[in-house]
Amino acid sequence: MTTPPPTPVPVPAPAxxxxxxxxxxxxxxxxxxxxxxxxxxxxxxxxVGEVNDTGGIGGAPLELLVRDTAADPRRAAAAVDELAGLGVAALAGEYHSVVARAVAARADALGVPYLCSSAVLDALTDRPTDRVARLAPPQSRGWHAYADFLLRAGHRRIAVAAQPSVYWSSGIRLLRERLAPHGGTVVELGASTLSPAQVCDGLVAHRATALLLLVGHPEPAVPLVVSVRRDPRLAEILIGAPAGQPEFPSWAALLGADGAGVPFLRYLPERPGPLGARVERALRERLAEAPSFVAFEGYDTIAVLAAALRSHGTDRARIAASWPDAAVEGTRGPIRFTRPPGTRLWQWPDPPVQVADRDPAAPDRFRTLHRD
Known part of the structure; x- marks a missing residue:
């Protein structure tokens, strides 16, 4: 596939x-x-620090120019313009899918290769492009695995407390797609219009056995969890958070025991290999807390880009053309990119996918409940 030529953009030498x-x-x-x-x-x-400790890129240091997106697609697109003008060889990162879509579109238009670390929305790009690759699994894979977990646990009547978002809407569609053939139903409770108490009333009215939080954290996720946990009518209901809110220490800090037993998606192997274990120790020291799967995605992103830079130089077109040749040992397994028919970008097909929760007996410990 040939991607149309990018809009010419001057690329100054880094000052x-x-x-x-x-x-x-x-x-x-x-x-x-x-x-x-x-x-x-x-x-x-x-x-980046490890790359520079081992000689950098052809003897030159690797530098990270960091820009805060604040979950704002327009702010992120403006940052892409700025970074392209500053002569970056490639773009990396982003967590929010809607923001990553804006980054991918602008990077593609400017001819800058972009390796997406964490955003999972299937339709990350509107058109086929050779310039965008992704490490995180597509949302369809992860959310189908989550639906399989629900079915295996005996849940057929699912409620979702959802806020308006392309990402949340896509998740609801994927859940319905997987659950419907097995008699499962999904009812939506608007988290932007209903109070936590009204959400609880809705759960009772619909006789739901599971509530999935498709909302932001800490608001309104934390008050929703507290309200459900305090409602004696809902003592047996499962609370789930597919997008991964319980992965982060702030979840446990804000909710304590109420935040345990909430299944979520995470993209880690059940047992790390030697590289993963070494990086886990270094990340734990750097963060002063247990690293999430997102930290490993960040590490792997730079590992892939550093390998491309060392093999293909800093020319943007050559980096973008290198995705199918990538072969990098990542913290979560060997990383290669493929492009199945009908897909619009280069995708690592093998990131591990699991459903996990915080153990009610020890909320600082995670349990693996289901593996894809």
């Missing part, structure tokens, strides 16, 4: 530095998911 630049896009302020952004950046920074 005052001889380093090789990568633009990093991460949500570091609200309404962005700040915990995710902090972990993503920690993984990228750790990997």
């Amino acid at each position: 005052g530095t001889s380093g090789v630049r990568i633009g990093a896009l991460v949500p570091l302020t609200r309404p962005g998911w700040v915990d995710a952004g902090r972990h993503l950046l920690a993984g990228m920074e750790l990997a």
Whole structure:
């Protein structure tokens, strides 16, 4: 496939530095998911440090130019323009799918290769492109696995407390698609219009056995969990959070025991290999807390880009053309990219997918409940 030529953009030599630049896009302020952004950046920074400790890129240091997206697509697109003008060889990162779509579109238009770390929306790009690759699994894979977990656990009457979003709407569609052939139903309870008490009333009225939180964290996720946990009518209901809110320490800090036993998707192997274990120790020291799967995605992103830069140089077109040749040992397994018929970007097909929760007996410990 041949991608149309990009709009010409002047690429100045980096001023005052001889380093090789990568633009990093991460949500570091609200309404962005700040915990995710902090972990993503920690993984990228750790990997950059290790690259530079082993000679950099052809003897030149690898530099990370960080821009806060704050979960704002327009702000992210403007950052892409800025970073392209600063001469970055490639773009990396982002957690929010709607923001990553804006980054991918603008990067493609400017001819800048973009390796998406964490956003999972299937339709990350509107058109086929050779310039965009992704490490995170497509949302369809992860949410179908989550639906399989619900079915295996005996849940057929599912309610979702959802906020308006392309990502949440896509998740609801994917759940229905997987559950319907098995007699499962999904009812929507508008988290932007209903109070937590009204959501509880809706769960009772619909005789739901599971409530999935398709909402932001900490608001309104935390008050919803507290309200459901305090309602004696809902003592047996399962609370789930497919998007991964319980992965982060702030979830446990805000909810304590109420936040345990809430299944979520995470993209880690059940047992790490030697590289994963070493990086886990380094990330734990850097973050002063247990690293999430997002931190490993950040590390792997830089590992892939560093390998491309060392093999193909800093020319943007050559980096974009290198995706099918990538062969990198990542923290969660060997990374290669494929492009099945009908897909619009280069995708790592093998990231591990699991459903996990915080163990009610020890909320700082995670349990694996289901593997894809």
